[in-house]
Amino acid sequence: MTITATTAITVTASGTGTTTGAIRTVLGDVLPGELGVCDAHDHLFLRSPLMPGHELDDPGAALAELDAFAAAGGQAVVQWTPRGMGRHLHALPDLSRRSGVRLVAATGMHQAKHYGQADLTPGVDELAELFVHELTSAPVRAGMIKVAGAYHHLDDHARHVMAAAAGAHHATGAPIGVHLEAGTAALDVLDLLCGTHGVAPDRVLLGHVHRFPDPAIHQQVAEAGAFLVFDGPSRPHHGTDWRLLASLRALVDAGHAHQILLGGDTVTSGARSTADGPGMPFLLTGLRPRIERELGADVAAAILTRNPARAFAVDWRDSPR
Structure with a gap:
């Protein structure tokens, strides 16, 4: 299908499965239909x-x-900020109450270079247990697992953490969000998480895909069944925002509108809307009108509301609070 500025695409649940389970927010579990318009990848603290x-x-x-x-x-x-990177978990419930915005926190680990040596010592099983604890029984519970690849490959640390993340996923059902370094190694990640460790592709959220705007790779990832996270309009040095609508259009044309997520990925104070950057609101004040105009209001609603509800909904394998 060719999409024009006046073509509205209807995205239904057909072929995407029924949205079941619950989304684990810092104030407790909510039904998928209660999540609402969602910034699917950002940072309040880092x-x-x-x-x-x-x-x-x-x-x-x-x-x-x-x-x-x-x-x-x-x-x-x-919030995709993982363990050991200043998540301020204790502050998130109050921020959620005061703002009225639902917040989902992350467990997991980023690349090794973000940590001291002491943080890198746990074995796979111990690390998986830490992740499971934060997902199921910590005072402020996480609702996803964050991991990270390396540039065009997966180093030993990435493989170690992803093995632990897969174990925690199988124990809890939690989705796994992946930092793709410069948008690369997406297929390597899917091969490891899904092929080696048996994680269902629709439980994998691949972040920063816009930083490597190769339509063939995007198509392969979508055909595998993973979510593609287009994030980072607050990151001017990446210089790929101008390709965003073309990337989205290609995926929608191919029938993958139900696998697209959007996020701001604000990582510095200057990138916030209250400073000099577009920040979180830009997803709704800048990108949403363009998506509605070029791809249709229903596609925008799928990307910003229905898809996050599916991506983060889990049939949690623990006792809900």
Whole structure:
């Protein structure tokens, strides 16, 4: 199908399965239909030795950004900040209550370079147990697992963490979000998580796919059944935003509108809407109107509301709180 600016595509549940289970937010589990308009990959808090002076660690600034997102019509944000990177889990419930925005937190680990040596010592089984604890019994529970690949390959650390993430997934059902370095190694990730470790492809969310805007790779990932996360309009040095609509159009034309997610991926204070960047609201004030105009309102609703509800919904394998 060729999409024009006036063509509206109807995206139904046909072929995508029924949305069941619950989404685990920092205030408790909610039904998929209650999640609402969602920024599917972002950060309220973040700290790394690789980014000195750019920490996201101010609860007041985080609340201001959530308020701006809510004012634009946003209802949910998924924070992909994993263990050991300044998640401020204790602050998230209060921020959710005060802003009215549902928040989903992450467990997991990023690339080794973001950590000290002491953080890299747990074995696969021990690491999986840590992830399971944070997903099922921690005071503030995570609703997803974050892992990361390397540039055009998977290094030993990535394979180690992904093995633990797969174990935690099989124990809980939690989805696995993947940082693709510069958008690369997507097929390697699927081969490892799905081929080697038996994770269902629709439980894998591949982040930063827009940073490597190869339509053939996007098509292969979509045909495998994974979610494709287009994120980072707050990252000007990547320079691929101008290809976003073409990438989305190609996937929609091929029947994969139900596998697309959008996120802001705000990683510095200057990228927030309350500073000098587009921030979280831009997904709704900048990108949504373009998607509605070029691909249709129903596609926009699928990408921003229905798809996140499916991507993060889990039949949790523990006692719900």
